[in-house]
Amino acid sequence: MLIDWFTVVAQVVNFLILVALLKHFLYDRIIKAMDAREERVRSRLESAEKREKESEEEAGRYRRRHQEIEEERKAIMDKAREEADRQLKELTRQARQDVEIMRSRWQEAIGREKEAFLRELRQLVKDQVYVLSRQVLRDLADVSLEERLIHVFLDEIEKIGEEERNRMAKAMQGDGNHAIVRSGFEISGTERQKITRVLHDTILKDADIKYETDPEVIAGIELRGRGQKIAWSFDNYLKDLEEKTRVALDRISNIEPTGTEQKAEKSETKA
Amino acid sequence: MDLMTIKDISPDQVIFWEWGCISLNATILFTWIVMALITIVSWLVTRHLSTDVHMSRWQNLLEVIVDGMQNEIREISQQDPGSYLYFVGTLFLFILISNIFSIIPGYVAPTASLSTTAALAVCVFAAVPFYGIIRRGLGGYLRQYIEPTALMLPFNIIGELSRTLALAVRLFGNMMSGAKIGAILLAITPFIFPVVMHALGLLTGVIQAYIFAVLATVYIASATRIQEREKRKQEAEKGEKS
Numbered sequence: 020m021l022i023d024w025f026t027v028v029a030q031v032v033n034f035l036i037l038v039a040l041l042k043h044f045l046y047d048r049i050i051k052a053m054d055a056r057e058e059r060v061r062s063r064l065e066s067a068e069k070r071e072k073e074s075e076e077e078a079g080r081y082r083r084r085h086q087e088i089e090e091e092r093k094a095i096m097d098k099a100r101e102e103a104d105r106q107l108k109e110l111t112r113q114a115r116q117d118v119e120i121m122r123s124r125w126q127e128a129i130g131r132e133k134e135a136f137l138r139e140l141r142q143l144v145k146d147q148v149y150v151l152s153r154q155v156l157r158d159l160a161d162v163s164l165e166e167r168l169i170h171v172f173l174d175e176i177e178k179i180g181e182e183e184r185n186r187m188a189k190a191m192q193g194d195g196n197h198a199i200v201r202s203g204f205e206i207s208g209t210e211r212q213k214i215t216r217v218l219h220d221t222i223l224k225d226a227d228i229k230y231e232t233d234p235e236v237i238a239g240i241e242l243r244g245r246g247q248k249i250a251w252s253f254d255n256y257l258k259d260l261e262e263k264t265r266v267a268l269d270r271i272s273n274i275e276p277t278g279t280e281q282k283a284e285k286s287e288t289k290a
Numbered sequence: 291m292d293l294m295t296i297k298d299i300s301p302d303q304v305i306f307w308e309w310g311c312i313s314l315n316a317t318i319l320f321t322w323i324v325m326a327l328i329t330i331v332s333w334l335v336t337r338h339l340s341t342d343v344h345m346s347r348w349q350n351l352l353e354v355i356v357d358g359m360q361n362e363i364r365e366i367s368q369q370d371p372g373s374y375l376y377f378v379g380t381l382f383l384f385i386l387i388s389n390i391f392s393i394i395p396g397y398v399a400p401t402a403s404l405s406t407t408a409a410l411a412v413c414v415f416a417a418v419p420f421y422g423i424i425r426r427g428l429g430g431y432l433r434q435y436i437e438p439t440a441l442m443l444p445f446n447i448i449g450e451l452s453r454t455l456a457l458a459v460r461l462f463g464n465m466m467s468g469a470k471i472g473a474i475l476l477a478i479t480p481f482i483f484p485v486v487m488h489a490l491g492l493l494t495g496v497i498q499a500y501i502f503a504v505l506a507t508v509y510i511a512s513a514t515r516i517q518e519r520e521k522r523k524q525e526a527e528k529g530e531k532s
Contacts, residue, residue, distance in 0.1 A: 021404040021462075023302040026317050030400070030409030033321050038380045040329045046376055048336040049356045052349070055341035 137265055165204050172240040172251045173217045179249065188223045190244030198222075199229050199243045203236040203252070218242070294398055299466065301398040302405050317403040324388050324400065355383075359503075366504060367511035374510060377417055381410060382503035389465060389495025393488055399495070402465040404458065411458035414506045415450070422513035431513065457505060464498050 179187075191198045200206070200214060215228045239252015294304055294316070301316035308314070335348040345353075359379045363371040385401055392399040400406045422431040435446040468491040476484045 021300055021302075022408055023300075023313075023315070023317075023405045025311055025313065026302050026315060026403065026405035027409045027412070029318050030321060030406045031412060033318070033325060034380070034384065034409060034413055037325050037328070037384055038376055040325070041332060041380050041383065042376045044329055044336055045332040045352065046356060046379060048339055049349075049352050052336075052339040052341055053353055053357065056343070059341055060343070 133265075140264060165202075165206065166210070168202075168240055168251070169206065169210050169214065173214065175251050176217060176221055176242070176249060179221075183249075184222055187242070187244050187247050187249060190247035191223050191226050194245035196223065196226050197229065197244075198226050199231055200240065201231045201233050201236050201243060202240040203232070203234060205232055206230055206240075299470075300403045300405070301400070302403050304398070316398050317400050317406055320388070320398055321400040321406065324384065324391065328383060328387055362504075363507055366507045367515070369511065369514065374421070374507065377413075378503050378507050378510070381414075381506055382499055385410070385461065385499035385502055386496060389499055390492060392465070392469065392495060393492060399465050399469065401461055401495075401498075402469050404462040404466075407458040407460075407462040407465075410461070410502070411454045414457060414509060415454040417506070418450075418509045418513045421510045425514040434513070453505075453509065457502065461498050461502055464494055468494055 198218070200218075206214070211228075211230055218226060218228055236250075236252055239250060241248055241250030241252065294301060298304060301320070304316035306314045306316070306319065331348075332352070335346070335352055338346075339349060340346070356375075356379070359382060360371040360375055363369075363374050363378055367374065388399045388401045391397050392402075401410075419431060422434075425431075435443050468487075472484055472487050472491060475487055
């Protein structure tokens with residue numbers, strides 16, 4: 020008999036025991052491990068996806084923030100540029116104003132210096148011309164300059180017209196027949212008599228003539244009545260010289276400020 | 291072939307110990323050895339299982355085997371492997387290991403015994419109604435024998451029995467004949483040719499294990515899939531009524 024029934028039963032039992040053993044030791048454990056791994060991988064993938072999503076969101080946030088910062092930066096830069104432009108204009112304006120003030124002050128100073136210079140020049144020229152002329156006249160004509168001055172003065176008096184002579188006479192009469200002869204030097208007694216005589220002959224017969232010495236009247240001599248004056252002095256020539264000098268200095272000072280303006284404009288361009 | 295002579299058709303005939311009707315023969319002994327081996331290897335490997343992506347080669351091997359069996363059952367039965375795996379998987383592993391070890395000299399495959407194959411076929415014969423009744427209930431399971439008509443009842447019963455017999459005889463015949471042919475050839479041409487036959491025997495053993503497991507799955511699936519069809523039909527009827 021090929022089939023042993025005891026063996027069949029034993030094998031059925033054996034097989035069922037094997038099923039139980041393998042269920043416990045193999046299938047359940049292996050399936051559990053595989054499921055756990057699957058779950059783990061799935062959770063890892065999920066967390067990775069979540070992290071990726073989060074990082075994308077984070078990146079998005081950073082991009083937006085970056086953009087905002089860029090815009091802010093641009094706005095600040097624009098504002099700063101505007102402010103700088105405004106300040107530049109303001110400073111330029113102030114600089115111009117300062118330059119203008121400085122120039123005007125400078126011009127004033129130049130004017131003052133010019134005035135002072137002219138005054139000094141005039142004084143110097145007067146003195147020098149006086150000294151020089153006296154020296155020259157003395158050397159050449161062998162007469163004192165005062166004599167020459169008096170001579171010229173008397174010539175002038177004799178040369179004046181009728182109308183002016185009458186006006187002078189009236190002026191003297193209005194002042195109680197007084198008249199003053201002023202000179203930059205002391206007139207000797209002889210000369211005084213000579214002058215008095217000429218004045219009596221030409222203007223007013225019984226005029227009372229007083230003599231005064233005034234250093235301001237350089238190398239000159241003048242006759243003063245009430246509100247009237249007949250004079251000859253170096254002042255006439257000196258004033259002419261002074262006027263010419265002033266014109267020359269004005270021309271120089273007009274050139275100088277133009278140069279200063281150009282300099283000011285250059286400094287603006289640099290700013 | 292020291293243990294069995296050429297005259298011994300079944301290892302049942304090799305008896306080591308006997309007490310009354312209880313006898314310890316080669317079939318039971320080798321079955322125990324195979325069982326012990328499978329269980330010990332499983333226990334050793336599954337003692338320290340890794341749930342991480344890194345794992346031992348043995349664990350990987352067992353996972354491949356278990357996963358492969360699950361996929362195969364799912365594909366054949368079109369159902370979730372679930373508890374079928376315990377039964378079908380154990381069938382496959384036991385037959386496979388028993389057959390493969392037959393290349394070891396002195397070993398006699400338990401599957402070369404008609405008692406063993408009959409026992410396994412009986413298990414399948416019992417498992418089919420077991421799973422069928424669990425799935426669809428006793429009445430539902432029994433009704434399939436009188437479908438489409440009650441006239442089919444004898445044929446269905448005969449079919450049930452015959453396929454069980456076929457299962458048992460197919461495996462026994464293949465394994466027994468393989469072993470016998472090997473023994474006979476060894477007597478005729480002691481060199482080379484028996485090796486080829488052994489290799490062929492290995493292939494046959496693996497194929498037989500696969501066939502047995504697949505057929506068991508198909509039988510169980512056919513007993514449970516009817517229920518699925520009916521369920522769908524019932525659901526469709528419900529849908530029409532509503």
